[in-house]
Amino acid sequence: MSQRTKVKQILADEKVQYDVTVKGWIRSFRNNQFIALNDGSTNNNLQIVIDPATDPALQKRFTAGAAISVRGEVIASQGKGQRVEVKAREVEILGDSDPEKYPLQLKNKPSLEYLREIAHLRFRTNTFGAVFRVRHSLAFAVHQFFNERGFVYLHTPVITASDAEGAGEMFRVTTLPLNNLPRDVDGEIDFKEDFFGRATNLTVSGQLEGELGAMAFGDIYTFGPTFRAENSNTARHLAEFWMIEPEMAFYDLEDNMNLAEAFIKYVINYVLQHNREDLEFLAQRLVEEEKQKPQQERSEMSLLEKLEFVVNNEFMRLTYTEAIDILKNSKPNKSKKFQYLIEDWGADLQSEHERYLVEKHFKKPVILTDYPAAIKAFYMKQNEDGKTVRAMDILFPGIGEIVGGSQREENYDKLVTRMEQMHLPVEELSWYLDTRRFGACPHAGFGLGFERLVLFVTGMGNIRDVIPFPRTPKSAEF
Amino acid sequence: MSQRTKVKQILADEKVQYDVTVKGWIRSFRNNQFIALNDGSTNNNLQIVIDPATDPALQKRFTAGAAISVRGEVIASQGKGQRVEVKAREVEILGDSDPEKYPLQLKNKPSLEYLREIAHLRFRTNTFGAVFRVRHSLAFAVHQFFNERGFVYLHTPVITASDAEGAGEMFRVTTLPLNNLPRDVDGEIDFKEDFFGRATNLTVSGQLEGELGAMAFGDIYTFGPTFRAENSNTARHLAEFWMIEPEMAFYDLEDNMNLAEAFIKYVINYVLQHNREDLEFLAQRLVEEEKQKPQQERSEMSLLEKLEFVVNNEFMRLTYTEAIDILKNSKPNKSKKFQYLIEDWGADLQSEHERYLVEKHFKKPVILTDYPAAIKAFYMKQNEDGKTVRAMDILFPGIGEIVGGSQREENYDKLVTRMEQMHLPVEELSWYLDTRRFGACPHAGFGLGFERLVLFVTGMGNIRDVIPFPRTPKSAEF
Numbered sequence: 001m002s003q004r005t006k007v008k009q010i011l012a013d014e015k016v017q018y019d020v021t022v023k024g025w026i027r028s029f030r031n032n033q034f035i036a037l038n039d040g041s042t043n044n045n046l047q048i049v050i051d052p053a054t055d056p057a058l059q060k061r062f063t064a065g066a067a068i069s070v071r072g073e074v075i076a077s078q079g080k081g082q083r084v085e086v087k088a089r090e091v092e093i094l095g096d097s098d099p100e101k102y103p104l105q106l107k108n109k110p111s112l113e114y115l116r117e118i119a120h121l122r123f124r125t126n127t128f129g130a131v132f133r134v135r136h137s138l139a140f141a142v143h144q145f146f147n148e149r150g151f152v153y154l155h156t157p158v159i160t161a162s163d164a165e166g167a168g169e170m171f172r173v174t175t176l177p178l179n180n181l182p183r184d185v186d187g188e189i190d191f192k193e194d195f196f197g198r199a200t201n202l203t204v205s206g207q208l209e210g211e212l213g214a215m216a217f218g219d220i221y222t223f224g225p226t227f228r229a230e231n232s233n234t235a236r237h238l239a240e241f242w243m244i245e246p247e248m249a250f251y252d253l254e255d256n257m258n259l260a261e262a263f264i265k266y267v268i269n270y271v272l273q274h275n276r277e278d279l280e281f282l283a284q285r286l287v288e289e290e291k292q293k294p295q296q297e298r299s300e301m302s303l304l305e306k307l308e309f310v311v312n313n314e315f316m317r318l319t320y321t322e323a324i325d326i327l328k329n330s331k332p333n334k335s336k337k338f339q340y341l342i343e344d345w346g347a348d349l350q351s352e353h354e355r356y357l358v359e360k361h362f363k364k365p366v367i368l369t370d371y372p373a374a375i376k377a378f379y380m381k382q383n384e385d386g387k388t389v390r391a392m393d394i395l396f397p398g399i400g401e402i403v404g405g406s407q408r409e410e411n412y413d414k415l416v417t418r419m420e421q422m423h424l425p426v427e428e429l430s431w432y433l434d435t436r437r438f439g440a441c442p443h444a445g446f447g448l449g450f451e452r453l454v455l456f457v458t459g460m461g462n463i464r465d466v467i468p469f470p471r472t473p474k475s476a477e478f
Numbered sequence: 479m480s481q482r483t484k485v486k487q488i489l490a491d492e493k494v495q496y497d498v499t500v501k502g503w504i505r506s507f508r509n510n511q512f513i514a515l516n517d518g519s520t521n522n523n524l525q526i527v528i529d530p531a532t533d534p535a536l537q538k539r540f541t542a543g544a545a546i547s548v549r550g551e552v553i554a555s556q557g558k559g560q561r562v563e564v565k566a567r568e569v570e571i572l573g574d575s576d577p578e579k580y581p582l583q584l585k586n587k588p589s590l591e592y593l594r595e596i597a598h599l600r601f602r603t604n605t606f607g608a609v610f611r612v613r614h615s616l617a618f619a620v621h622q623f624f625n626e627r628g629f630v631y632l633h634t635p636v637i638t639a640s641d642a643e644g645a646g647e648m649f650r651v652t653t654l655p656l657n658n659l660p661r662d663v664d665g666e667i668d669f670k671e672d673f674f675g676r677a678t679n680l681t682v683s684g685q686l687e688g689e690l691g692a693m694a695f696g697d698i699y700t701f702g703p704t705f706r707a708e709n710s711n712t713a714r715h716l717a718e719f720w721m722i723e724p725e726m727a728f729y730d731l732e733d734n735m736n737l738a739e740a741f742i743k744y745v746i747n748y749v750l751q752h753n754r755e756d757l758e759f760l761a762q763r764l765v766e767e768e769k770q771k772p773q774q775e776r777s778e779m780s781l782l783e784k785l786e787f788v789v790n791n792e793f794m795r796l797t798y799t800e801a802i803d804i805l806k807n808s809k810p811n812k813s814k815k816f817q818y819l820i821e822d823w824g825a826d827l828q829s830e831h832e833r834y835l836v837e838k839h840f841k842k843p844v845i846l847t848d849y850p851a852a853i854k855a856f857y858m859k860q861n862e863d864g865k866t867v868r869a870m871d872i873l874f875p876g877i878g879e880i881v882g883g884s885q886r887e888e889n890y891d892k893l894v895t896r897m898e899q900m901h902l903p904v905e906e907l908s909w910y911l912d913t914r915r916f917g918a919c920p921h922a923g924f925g926l927g928f929e930r931l932v933l934f935v936t937g938m939g940n941i942r943d944v945i946p947f948p949r950t951p952k953s954a955e956f
Contacts, residue, residue: 023727150486
């Protein structure tokens with residue numbers, strides 16, 4: 001098949017007087033002469049100028065959504081809005097699009113909610129075109145960042161027999177016949193008959209397996225799907241989402257913070273370099289969206305300013321204890337505006353507290369460290385004060401927690417004692433504990449929810465709009 | 479924490495007379511003087527020379543697997559096997575390793591089967607160090623190949639309500655209480671009560687969702703985990719494996735073959751450039767392994783020769799019909815050596831036939847096209863002969879099918895007719911069919927099983943040895 005030239009390249013080259021074949025989908029057709037052609041390589045359309053004498057029957061088929069192939073010459077454009085356009089010599093309809101039925105007509109701009117219902121077609125809009133090209137670039141930047149630093153990409157398992165981490169509710173995975181479940185002698189379901197010979201679930205995190213890799217390769221990262229069977233119907237939660245989890249041997253908490261901060265800045269900088277047009281479109285979209293809001297609720301910075309700000313400024317670092325002091329003495333706490341008032345050290349921070357610190361108090365990304373052990377996971381390194389752990393959370397404006405991490409407890413006895421206190425099955429996790437029996441070393445790691453990052457970078461408001469086909473309670477379409 | 483220098487860098491630089499801090503795990507300690515230190519950045523150990531006057535109590539702790547931190551000076555090595563070594567000024571034990579208990583002693587070389595049982599530690603061996611660094615590089619090369627060509631990386635869903643594709647047996651995903659399943663009025667299990675409000679499974683392929691993306695972005699690819707609940711206990715099957723599935727608008731079968739061939743050559747070439755030492759180690763490992771085999775069963779080419787051969791030679795392309803003719807007249811068919819004799823056109827090819835074509839007849843990778851429609855999936859483009867489809871399988875020596883793909887049927891009526899013939903739920907897949915209703919165009923794609931590729935490139939014999947924690951029938955350890 002004759003190869004096509006992509007629209008992005010024709011527009012970027014700005015060369016004229018050469019022949020091309022372009023293929024894509026019609027966005028609009030006006031004045032019986034101008035086709036706006038989009039091929040998904042960029043949001044910018046290529047203007048195709050057709051001979052007004054073109055068969056009217058053919059012209060009638062130049063409808064939104066139709067796929068066409070065009071042969072013609074690239075020429076300097078007479079009109080506004082583009083430097084070059086294609087003077088068509090031949091237009092072939094590859095696939096029609098019935099204007100009575102096609103849901104994406106330019107005239108009635110569809111809402112994001114409606115587009116979620118037709119997620120299989122929403123990629124064809126400017127908003128989702130930009131969102132998913134940015135998502136692509138962020139994903140590539142993730143791999144490039146770690147590859148450049150000699151990290152090994154580790155595919156940790158999705159199906160797991162371990163349910164010990166307690167990171168969240170899990171989905172059961174089974175091939176047992178639900179209508180005729182095998183029972184053991186005690187009448188219990190006999191998971192020995194299940195595919196894996198035991199009960200299995202979908203992973204909530206690749207961290208524990210990641211640590212095994214770090215104890216051999218030094219630096220590893222995961223980037224894969226993780227799952228939470230939690231009935232959270234919010235704009236920030238998904239039942240299936242992608243997570244990035246680096247684990248590094250010979251890292252302490254400060255190294256961990258340095259890496260996480262460098263990582264976030266690197267990937268944002270990458271899209272600033274590679275997706276300028278998409279970001280400018282999304283910035284404008286956000287401005288339009290916020291016009292509906294009262295002035296004081298609108299963003300203080302434009303999307304691009306916000307991204308530049310994150311790249312160019314150091315994140316604020318402070319301990320949980322320092323944060324509690326700030327929150328205790330804050331105006332919304334004193335005037336009882338917080339839903340959960342901060343009274344004592346040890347309180348778990350709610351979204352309202354995180355947002356106050358990030359958006360009102362510091363007005364920049366914040367890294368909180370050294371949380372109370374009681375509200376953090378068993379594997380975090382215990383501080384000498386006997387009550388805090390070497391945890392770190394990175395909090396972002398509008399998003400809240402985007403990274404959670406810690407130095408890991410490498411001392412076998414301390415770790416086992418902690419697991420026993422928390423009633424975790426020490427025996428079952430003996431493979432994990434082996435990393436503390438053979439050549440233990442200080443190490444650290446973190447997890448970053450990829451969709452939260454995409455949400456922040458694209459300025460979208462709902463996490464369902466930054467993953468192709470969202471999985472949420474009562475919804476698994478497509 | 480003071481940053482360490484990685485062993486790979488010290489060995490590559492070959493500079494001398496500068497101070498470093500290195501950290502890693504002891505592989506061996508000999509003559510009360512020489513520590514072989516490995517940090518996972520390369521299989522090559524860094525020789526650490528300690529002062530023979532070092533406290534004997536400390537020396538006793540220099541055991542295989544122990545984690546240490548070393549400060550010292552990089553000097554030219556007096557011994558054989560390395561250009562530089564580190565003269566230690568200070569050695570600190572970070573974590574001991576009890577030689578009575580540590581399973582990886584150099585003296586008794588563990589078998590691959592045994593190492594599978596301790597998969598959490600096998601990363602620390604030379605074989606698995608090399609395998610997983612090569613796997614990492616292949617994964618990075620996959621992303622780089624597609625990114626360079628403007629493909630969008632699409633994360634298709636892992637949990638799916640669609641079970642229509644028929645690519646294989648599926649795992650059920652549920653949060654229903656198995657001991658107390660909700661029933662509807664007819665006594666059937668009420669999946670409306672399940673997390674997603676319907677029955678869901680783990681995906682067997684992201685292709686159908688991928689096509690939706692291709693119809694907007696032009697070129698997309700997926701790279702994620704896929705699942706088969708098949709009771710196949712072989713050296714080539716996993717229940718959980720990673721698959722790469724590109725989908726391209728405006729591609730016909732030939733474009734598809736060209737892309738697949740270029741893709742495979744690109745990623746293999748990438749590891750030839752970036753993982754030379756690992757490949758040389760794996761090549762030597764294969765030679766050792768094959769010494770146990772009779773001469774005629776050993777590989778004709780070394781691992782590196784085989785990889786160079788694939789990169790530098792065109793794949794053989796022929797139709798299924800041509801292949802059947804060759805097989806029918808082949809020696810093993812005439813002498814009835816094949817388990818399944820080839821008699822008539824229409825026969826499904828078995829592994830023995832594929833291997834004959836690739837390993838005996840052509841002695842190179844083979845792309846077979848235009849298979850009988852009856853043995854291929856519903857979405858493949860129907861040829862005008864009324865009996866074959868525009869399918870392509872790429873067959874590799876020692877591996878068999880490494881890629882399966884096709885041009886897709888873009889004609890709505892033909893596709894629906896085929897689905898009805900195959901008793902597929904047309905209504906349920908209306909979102910998929912919408913790509914044929916609105917702006918359909920010729921398009922194509924393929925799927926490549928990532929572990930099969932890693933198997934080929936590393937020369938390993940069992941697919942369980944090229945994924946960190948294999949999931950197979952009756953086994954979901956770690």
